[in-house]
Amino acid sequence: MKTNRLLCRVKCAVWICVATLPPLLAAGTGEVPSGGVSVSLMPSPFAENVKRERMVMMSLEPDNLTWMFRVTAGLDSLSNTNGVLRLGGWEAPSVELRGHTCGHWLSGMANVIHARRNEAPQRLVSLPEERAAAEVVHQLRLCQDAIGTGYVSAFPESFIDRVIARKRVWAPWYTLHKILAGLIDQYTLAGNEEALLVARRFGDWAYARLSPLSENELAQMRHNEFGGIGEALRSLYAITKDPRHAKAADAFDDPTVLDALDRREDAFAPKHCNTYLPKMLADLRKYELFHDDKALGRVTYFFDRALNHHMYAAGCFSDKEHWFRPDTQGAHLTGVTGESCCTYNMLKLARRLFALNPRIETADYIERAIYNHILAQQEPMEGRITYFMPMMTGSYKLRNRANDAFWCCVGSAMESQTGFADYIAQESGNALYVNLFIPSRITWRGFSFELSETTLKCVSAAANASPPVLYVREPRKGYRKVVRAWKPGDEIGVGEKWTFRMETLPDDSSHAALFCGPWLLGGCLGTEGMRRDATRSLNYYEHDYTVPEHLRDISLGDLAKVVPIKEDFDKREYAKERKLAYLNAPVVFQNENGVVLKPLAWINGERWVVYWRVGQ
Numbered sequence: 093m094k095t096n097r098l099l100c101r102v103k104c105a106v107w108i109c110v111a112t113l114p115p116l117l118a119a120g121t122g123e124v125p126s127g128g129v130s131v132s133l134m135p136s137p138f139a140e141n142v143k144r145e146r147m148v149m150m151s152l153e154p155d156n157l158t159w160m161f162r163v164t165a166g167l168d169s170l171s172n173t174n175g176v177l178r179l180g181g182w183e184a185p186s187v188e189l190r191g192h193t194c195g196h197w198l199s200g201m202a203n204v205i206h207a208r209r210n211e212a213p214q215r216l217v218s219l220p221e222e223r224a225a226a227e228v229v230h231q232l233r234l235c236q237d238a239i240g241t242g243y244v245s246a247f248p249e250s251f252i253d254r255v256i257a258r259k260r261v262w263a264p265w266y267t268l269h270k271i272l273a274g275l276i277d278q279y280t281l282a283g284n285e286e287a288l289l290v291a292r293r294f295g296d297w298a299y300a301r302l303s304p305l306s307e308n309e310l311a312q313m314r315h316n317e318f319g320g321i322g323e324a325l326r327s328l329y330a331i332t333k334d335p336r337h338a339k340a341a342d343a344f345d346d347p348t349v350l351d352a353l354d355r356r357e358d359a360f361a362p363k364h365c366n367t368y369l370p371k372m373l374a375d376l377r378k379y380e381l382f383h384d385d386k387a388l389g390r391v392t393y394f395f396d397r398a399l400n401h402h403m404y405a406a407g408c409f410s411d412k413e414h415w416f417r418p419d420t421q422g423a424h425l426t427g428v429t430g431e432s433c434c435t436y437n438m439l440k441l442a443r444r445l446f447a448l449n450p451r452i453e454t455a456d457y458i459e460r461a462i463y464n465h466i467l468a469q470q471e472p473m474e475g476r477i478t479y480f481m482p483m484m485t486g487s488y489k490l491r492n493r494a495n496d497a498f499w500c501c502v503g504s505a506m507e508s509q510t511g512f513a514d515y516i517a518q519e520s521g522n523a524l525y526v527n528l529f530i531p532s533r534i535t536w537r538g539f540s541f542e543l544s545e546t547t548l549k550c551v552s553a554a555a556n557a558s559p560p561v562l563y564v565r566e567p568r569k570g571y572r573k574v575v576r577a578w579k580p581g582d583e584i585g586v587g588e589k590w591t592f593r594m595e596t597l598p599d600d601s602s603h604a605a606l607f608c609g610p611w612l613l614g615g616c617l618g619t620e621g622m623r624r625d626a627t628r629s630l631n632y633y634e635h636d637y638t639v640p641e642h643l644r645d646i647s648l649g650d651l652a653k654v655v656p657i658k659e660d661f662d663k664r665e666y667a668k669e670r671k672l673a674y675l676n677a678p679v680v681f682q683n684e685n686g687v688v689l690k691p692l693a694w695i696n697g698e699r700w701v702v703y704w705r706v707g708q
């Protein structure tokens with residue numbers, strides 16, 4: 093999150109018209125239509141992350157989340173909290189980004205509600221998550237009614253005046269995007285009609301606010317970080333078919349980014365990564381809704397450049413939140429790499445690009461980022477999350493604290509940590525692509541399957557259903573087409589033989605990351621020199637990792653001597669299949685120097701190495 097230092101008062105160093113319309117392809121904020129595929133997680137570390145994130149979200153009461161909205165609407169006063177817990181960090185009453193968490197929370201809760209309804213579609217009583225979300229939506233409606241213009245926010249509309257006048261203010265459209273997206277998700281995923289009413293009136297307000305502005309004024313406004321408000325307004329248009337909503341979205345098309353992409357120039361650096369990425373999501377929406385081929389060309393070029401020239405091994409991007417020159421990752425192994433919001437946005441982009449054009453490279457990226465960044469982002473005790481994935485040797489994950497952080501990445505985690513099911517199997521064309529081998533139940537066109545790390549098994553098949561066309565991913569190779577008359581009990585093998593592979597830094601052949609199958613293996617370096625409870629620091633941006641000299645560069649040693657040490661490990665089975673189950677315990681190896689290696693998700697509370705010194 094790009095932050096204006098002068099305006100941030102939290103202690104931590106936060107930096108932070110359409111005449112004829114083509115047919116609509118999609119609804120929802122960032123989501124392609126599910127096309128009837130339903131995926132429910134079965135027990136695995138991914139499902140555990142969802143549970144913890146749900147716990148985190150349910151700990152926030154509707155009154156906490158909507159308090160500053162009520163104050164802004166004149167329905168409450170700052171001095172009279174009526175016992176409501178005031179949120180701190182970026183949600184504190186003095187912080188200009190306040191309100192963003194409420195939007196992320198609505199989206200995350202929509203994911204949870206959607207998943208729970210998938211698991212038990214016959215359930216008649218409302219879920220606690222539905223009741224909490226409905227209360228938040230209703231409070232927002234009351235606030236919107238009180239203001240009377242359609243505007244609804246935890247800060248006054250004068251912030252919009254300031255951003256248009258290019259006066260100092262911390263990203264008001266960014267925050268409004270989260271709220272609008274949350275409302276749309278509540279409507280599309282959780283069926284909350286009142287959320288659509290609030291979103292529609294908000295869209296009307298946005299159009300009324302933006303349409304009188306000159307192109308020069310809009311250009312001034314776009315200097316400020318505005319998140320995915322353009323994407324959300326286009327998604328709103330997909331539902332309402334009100335051309336004013338599409339027109340309001342156009343105000344956020346940024347020629348300083350799009351023109352360079354039209355010229356196929358990699359001019360990402362030194363732009364702010366997470367300001368840039370939502371512009372790609374909005375642009376792709378333009379293709380999805382209006383068949384703008386230039387937009388698809390831009391986004392595809394961007395996506396491929398990002399993956400091939402800007403990505404770290406964990407599927408993350410950015411150093412201190414900014415793009416850097418292509419192929420210079422080795423010069424950027426710092427403690428502030430890989431802002432989590434950026435990976436969250438890249439995954440959304442990847443999922444939608446995959447639906448349009450199911451390429452193996454896109455699915456491989458999804459696996460890389462889901463397994464090695466998003467799963468690893470959350471702490472396995474209380475669900476605290478990281479802002480950055482630090483690639484510096486000797487660094488460690490810094491987690492948020494419960495009520496005094498509310499960073500952007502705390503918010504986007506509410507969505508990404510509850511969204512794993514969306515990435516497991518995706519429909520494209522007339523086929524279903526099975527992409528991630530995460531334990532789950534998949535239902536599609538009359539067939540129900542159970543997916544594990546190693547098998548896809550038919551559980552039920554409707555009579556007279558025609559054989560489904562499945563494409564099963566073979567990681568980093570391609571797809572295996574499977575068309576057969578499935579009967580319950582039929583199964584096929586899936587997954588890959590787990591072998592080591594190294595990824596060398598493009599600008600430093602003496603350092604490389606090590607993968608085993610889908611897992612990026614980090615080395616556990618212990619806690620030497622770490623200050624007490626260092627991993628709970630709020631100062632994520634300027635945190636001093638105090639890395640001891642001898643932990644700043646770690647040798648992998650002889651790769652042939654990296655061996656599994658899992659206690660109940662069956663060596664014969666490993667030799668035969670090269671597959672290791674992660675369900676109950678992580679894959680654990682050790683190198684010849686005694687350094688223990690694990691997937692990044694299982695390295696918590698201690699220093700790590702991700703890029704090893706290799707060779708002589």
Ligand SMILES: [Zn+2]
Pocket residue numbers: 093431432433434499500501502504
């Ligand atoms: Zn963030």
